[in-house]
Amino acid sequence: MFDIQEIRSQFTILNREVNGKPLVYLDNAATSQKPDSVLKVWNDYYTELNANVHRGIHTLSQLATEEMELSRRKIQKFINAKHDFEVIFTKGTTEGLNLIAYILTQKLKKDDEIIISYLEHHSNIVPWQLLCERTGAKLRVIPIDENGILQLDYLDEFLSEKTKVVSVNQVSNALGIVNPIEEIIAKTRKNSDAYIVIDGAQSAPHFEIDVQKMDCDFFVFSGHKMYAPMGTGILYGKQEILEELPPFHGGGEMIATCSFDGTTYAGLPFKYEAGTPNVGGNIALGAAVDFIEKTGRQNIQNHENALLDYAQRQLLELENIKIYGEKAKRTGVVSFNLEGVGISSDVGMILDKMGIAVRTGHHCTQPIMDFFNIAGTVRASFAVYNTFEEIDKLIEGVKKAQKMLG
Known part of the structure; x- marks a missing residue:
């Protein structure tokens, strides 16, 4: 059985707060958190x-x-x-x-x-x-x-x-x-x-x-x-x-x-x-x-793909959201911008105040950003310990950023 709460219990850092909010760590493409066993x-x-x-x-x-x-x-x-x-x-x-x-x-x-x-x-x-x-x-x-x-x-x-x-x-x-x-x-x-x-x-x-x-x-x-x-x-x-x-x-x-x-x-x-x-x-x-x-590579893949699908569907229900690579086969990452908001880091700072860790900027891929004629994106990336509830918090944060920056 795939038990997300049992998996999360193996990562002590997920119990901490950031800016008075429970940590929502969505920067796994930069580095993942480490289980206690490691x-x-x-x-x-x-x-x-x-x-x-x-x-x-x-x-x-x-x-x-x-x-x-x-x-x-x-x-x-x-x-x-x-x-x-x-x-x-x-x-x-x-x-x-x-x-x-x-x-x-x-x-x-x-x-x-x-x-x-x-x-x-x-x-x-x-x-x-x-x-x-x-x-x-x-x-x-x-x-x-x-x-x-x-x-x-x-x-x-x-x-x-x-x-x-x-x-x-x-x-x-x-x-x-x-x-x-x-x-x-x-x-x-x-x-x-x-x-x-x-x-x-x-x-x-x-x-x-x-x-x-x-x-x-x-x-x-x-x-x-x-x-x-x-x-x-x-x-x-x-x-x-x-x-x-x-x-x-x-x-x-x-x-x-x-x-x-x-x-x-x-x-x-x-x-x-x-x-x-x-x-x-x-x-x-x-x-x-x-x-x-032990967790199972197929379990990891299935869970992360479900998170990606859920995050993309929730984001696309919002107005003025651009997802890059939306129609391509993807795994683990949703990279997006709020249209009309010039700097992805502004979105990232608002999310951080809510305890949500994402990556913003060019992600060490400046040619990709140049191709799309943008300075950077907001990137949420997933790991096996992330939850659908955390995606909901991300969407809540994006809505807040839209109101503050729009």
């Missing part, structure tokens, strides 16, 4: 196991190593990677994308091409721009229509022997649009030998991920958007690709041998995990996977 695992590491991993023969180091490697195996199963050593711990999606763009430098040359889309977060734009600067490659961008839907006819036009990388998100953080990555990957495989990179920051928290079925070369996501601590994330890469490409950072852990005459590199995953990792956070990421699996 916080306990994180705290237990620092109070009972605190030691560095893979480097000590003493008991605490051995226990910490076992727990972090157990977490790696949980994540392997969570995304259905073929091997646990294809799962690389990172600080988050941004570091994962920068890592990929850096290690692919030697694979690109002048006039090669990288394809991304208009729906990308800045973290899936800027690293590729930097790669273009390093190599002389060119960036090509799949456009969107007025509903925010990718125009894949352009992908057909763009793909060629010059295409070396195709990097798109599975779900737009700004609009919640679910992109047809299966179709994108199939088109890419048919027409080029490009590396395929999928940004899963907004999909991993919401529905099932199967990287083998997907047949991507790389998949990245952040822990903090899926109930784990900040500063955690995962880069998945196919074994043969990661073994061929160079390291990202140099230092401890990523070496096999090191001398002043030269260095040889460790095998996977340690080749890409230089330095002391976020051990407590990585272990807690495994606990977040446990929480998701």
